[in-house]
Amino acid sequence: MSHSQFSLLKERRFFPFFITQALGALNDNVFKNALVILLSFKAAESLPVDSKIAVNLAAILFILPFFIFSAIAGQLAEKYEKSINIRRVKLAEIIIMLMATVGFYFESYSALLFILFLMGFQSAIFGPLKYGLIPQHLHHDELVGGNALIESSTFLAILLGTIIGGTMMTLQSNNLLYLSIALVTFAVTGYLASRKIPVTPAVAPELTINWNVFREIYNNIKFMYSNKTVFLAILGISWFWFYGAIYLTQLPNYTKSTLAGDESVATLFLTAFSIGIGIGALLCEKLSAGRVEAGLVPIGAFGLSLFGYDLYLANTASNLIPTYDYIQFIGLNGSWRVLIDAIMIGIFGGLFTVPLYALVQQRGSKPHMSRLIAGLNILNALFMVFSGIFAITLISLNCTIPEIFLATAIVNIFVAIYIFFKAPEFIFRFITWLLVNTIYRIKPRNLHLIPTHDACVLVCNHVSFVDALIIAGYCKRNVRFVMYHKIFAAPIIGTFFKMANAIPIAPARENKALMESAFEKIARELSRGEVVCIFPEGKLTADGKIGEFKKGIEKIIEKTPVPVIPLALTGLWGSWFSRKNGRAMKGFPKKFMAQIGLIAGPKIMPADVTAETLHLKVKTLFESNN
Structure with a gap:
């Protein structure tokens, strides 16, 4: 019997968790985007390094904890009951956001960057709990719909976080005060929602925690590699986070130096990208008829390169002065082309990632799911750090941001070919679809x-x-x-x-x-x-x-x-x-x-x-x- 993915939002086994993770993603992005805009526009002249470098360093600082702490987080998620641990994580988020208000009050950029690192730490602990809980509460035929809702809500949170963070930074007075109030409010609301998450039993209560981070990272990667299809699905997800990190990190400076837009144009562009991701994620349920459909992955990979290339062709300018707000920008020739490219990149990104997440949860070992997700987060972190290094290297070689987008689209083709060559099941499912x-x-x-x-x-x-x-x-x-x-x-x-x-x-x-x-x-x-x-x-x-x-x-x-x-x-x-x-x-x-x-x-x-x-x-x- 077919059912709508949205029916899950009526059920206690899913809805409180859905709200909790969405508010966590929202808070991450309100803080992160506000800080990026602060570094790109407001504090650019007082920074000791170029604002483009500072923005990429901020991205690395946020993702670094995923590499360091995910292996331990995966073990904790399997050893202990998940709903209690989620509530503890949400309490930590409240404390971190209170620290952020102090950093904003004193306009201490070094403190705010450290708080960004703490936000990454809190998210690294939450990740294995999040994706380990889903297959415990959802049936196989609900995995695509559940993951689609999670992914679309995550990028809706990116959208709202972008709008809220960007809008607050454009306020003429008390902007940091209002931002601080919003951050603490979202954290408290997320904690209250987490109290309704049903009990999610530990899957390995007898597990002995290995506190040797590097040994456990090795064990996680070795375990991932034991199932070729799952490992390649994880590799594909991690590559998408590399791809997405390039775009999300460079977009503020792209809108400033290539599109001659102000902060509102950066918000508009990120909004288009986030809307696309949400549409693509929800389309997966319709296009896959409720099954875990790996055949959508090649379609997503092709679209990412096609529209990444078109975004490069649409505007190759560089070093422009911010001139236009979002209303003026929409009226310019070629503006709709870049916005449609951003939406289409998002749509094909959703088609690429949602089936891969569902595939990992369906094919992965259930008793080791949280550690599998921890390994996924470790690879995600590595790939996102590499994306920052990749971008910084190209910037140091005097590449423009459109040229960075072009290089990423080209590399995407080779990564996709490698994955599909190693796991021909994806091509078989594509032909079948x-x-x-x-x-x-x-x-x-x-x-x-x-x-x-x-x-x-x-x-x-x-x-x-x-x-x-x-x-x-x-x-x-x-x-x-x-x-x-x-x-x-x-x-x-x-x-x-x-x-x-x-x-x-x-x-x-x-x-x-x-x-x-x-x-x-x-x-x-x-x-x-x-x-x-x-x-x-x-x-x-x-x-x-x-x-x-x-x-x-x-x-x-x-x-x-x-x-x-x-x-x-x-x-x-x-x-x-x-x-x-x-x-x-x-x-x-x-x-x-x-x-x-x-x-x-x-x-x-x-x-x-x-x-x-x-x-x-x-x-x-x-x-x-x-």
């Missing part, structure tokens, strides 16, 4: 009958070479397909099945060793609670009818007793991928945009499974819906 959303009009029915959490076997009639892709595109769970070894080895379509990590199988008379190996892999997947799909006919239909089901399904269920879900595919006979006219994929493609049916039937318990029974169930589904 295109297939089910553009080439065919697919009408799924009763797919909610597929269990959302436990192991099961899907059995389906075999009409075409794209049957597996269609099932993979519409099943909300990850599916391991069992493929006839000759199809698995086919020159083109076989490549996709290799990307999907399909299991090749052969009849005993052709390759007994391969058959036995396939049964072992199937049993291993089912014992882990995964979904396996087989086509019991063993070959594509040559006449459009459902052939005899082989006895292999009985052997699978006998070895690993799990429910079986019958599926039927309709409408694919006569397509380019079927054998209606002899050999499949011959001549020019045809029957695109045909309406395809994918129908699920009620589950069959292991004791009732026979090849004949399953054949009858699938045939009935097929004939009643064809």
Whole structure:
């Protein structure tokens, strides 16, 4: 049964935590953006270094605690109950914000930079609690929607923090007083919301804390690397924070020296970027139909480079004097182009990151989730520090800020190619997503009958070479397909099945060793609670009818007793991928945009499974819906 991601906002298991983390992100960004604008515009002449360098140093100071303390924070998040620790973190935030009021009162920039470091420390402790709590309270089919809400609210907080921090810095009198009141108020409100977060039990109460930071950082990274797909997803997230840090850090000076805008233009530009991120995050739920859809990641990567490049082309000026406020700027030629570029970078950034966060939470080890997130935060911190070093280096080489954006867009292409080459599943999911959303009009029915959490076997009639892709595109769970070894080895379509990590199988008379190996892999997947799909006919239909089901399904269920879900595919006979006219994929493609049916039937318990029974169930589904 499908449900809206926004329904989570009505539930106590999610809403108080949602408010708590949103207010924390808001406070971070009100303080951080106010300080950046203070360094860029108000205090530029009194700083001992160039304001561009000072702004990048501030970014490094905020992110440095994530590298130093995340490993310890991950252990604490797993050893102790999370809701209590969240409340302690929010109390610390109140104290830090009271210290910030003193720093603003005395206009002590060194003290404010130290407080920025403390804010980073508080956020580093909160991170593993935040992303470790989500999979404890949400089901697999809620992860995309929950992460979309968290990410969109985070960037909405960036938006509001940008507006509030920027607006307060433009006030003619008492601006620092009003800013201080706002910071303390948000901190107190966040603490009150945290008191409503339900109990979230410790996942490893027996854990012994390793206080050796460097040893634990090594352990975290080593553990992340043990699961290749999860590690590459984490690498992708960290790269996005590198990419995003470049833009968020350089935008104040970009608006000043390239767009000739004042503080209000910087706020406008950051607003456009934040709105884009929120839109992209919420689009993920719609485009992925509620599943963890890695196929959106290549789309996001492509868009980040495309619109990053266009932002460079839109305006390459440098060293201009701030002249325009946001109203005057909107009326200038080319202003809408750069604003649309900022929005589109945000949208594609949301499409890039939300599926990756959900993928980490879905595929990562549950007892080690907080430490996994701690490792993610360590890599995020490293990448964001590298982004500051990268920007400072280019500035020292007399590169303009538009040229920094261009260099980042180019590097993004190479990072994306590396990730997709190492984890071809992303490309497989992208191709699958295109297939089910553009080439065919697919009408799924009763797919909610597929269990959302436990192991099961899907059995389906075999009409075409794209049957597996269609099932993979519409099943909300990850599916391991069992493929006839000759199809698995086919020159083109076989490549996709290799990307999907399909299991090749052969009849005993052709390759007994391969058959036995396939049964072992199937049993291993089912014992882990995964979904396996087989086509019991063993070959594509040559006449459009459902052939005899082989006895292999009985052997699978006998070895690993799990429910079986019958599926039927309709409408694919006569397509380019079927054998209606002899050999499949011959001549020019045809029957695109045909309406395809994918129908699920009620589950069959292991004791009732026979090849004949399953054949009858699938045939009935097929004939009643064809």
